[in-house]
Amino acid sequence: MSRLGTGDLRRIFKNLDKNGDAQVSLKELKRLLEKIGVHQNVDELKLSIGIPSLDFDELLYFYESISSERTMGSGSLELPEGNEGDGDQETDLAEAFKVFDLNDDGFISCEELQNVLSRLGLWDERSGIDCNNMICAYDTNSGGRLDFEEFKRMMLITIP
Known part of the structure; x- marks a missing residue:
């Protein structure tokens, strides 16, 4: 992200x-x-x-x-070394996923993404942000929403 x-x-x-x-x-x-x-x-x-x-x-x-x-000099998200760090990262990502998965169904829909972005002040009708396109960019199984693995891949991308 x-x-x-x-x-x-x-x-x-x-x-x-x-x-x-x-x-x-x-x-x-x-x-x-x-x-x-x-x-x-x-x-x-x-x-x-x-x-x-x-x-x-x-x-x-x-x-x-x-x-x-959270970033290294190369601009990518820092991945902890060793199994213990991976567990912490997995836990952090699971907690972040829960923030977006408002109905607790195991998926992040366009509406849920829009709701969270709105609460953070990052989305309104005039913002030009298309939540459908954001979801589609990482929706590898074309389900129209993100599951945890897709969310995890999105969060671990290289930051420009």
């Missing part, structure tokens, strides 16, 4: 900044992370971020820092 662009992050920032103060509090950031299946309390976030709130540039820096932790 490709990295988010600045425009995507700006939309997410605006959606997170509920009180319009041009700052995203750790509580607001915590809500976003919970929507995508990452559960940390505010104290843990404060410890890892070091400040009580983020302006847009700080959110951008935070995103870049967590994105770079």
Whole structure:
């Protein structure tokens, strides 16, 4: 999956900044992370971020820092070595899959993808994103939705 662009992050920032103060509090950031299946309390976030709130540039820096932790110099997703790491990666991917599989049927449909992207502020009618095309790009069995193996392949592609 490709990295988010600045425009995507700006939309997410605006959606997170509920009180319009041009700052995203750790509580607001915590809500976003919970929507995508990452559960940390505010104290843990404060410890890892070091400040009580983020302006847009700080959110951008935070995103870049967590994105770079997941990538190697070659630009591909870092694959852990050894069986123990593979289990952690598999668990992380399974948790991410659950975030998208809203009806828990073992598949990600276009509607589910659209719903999650909407909650993250990355999709609306004007965004030009075609969820059907996104699904079809990785739907190797032409079922019209992604199963876990197809989702896993999508998440492990090389990032440009």
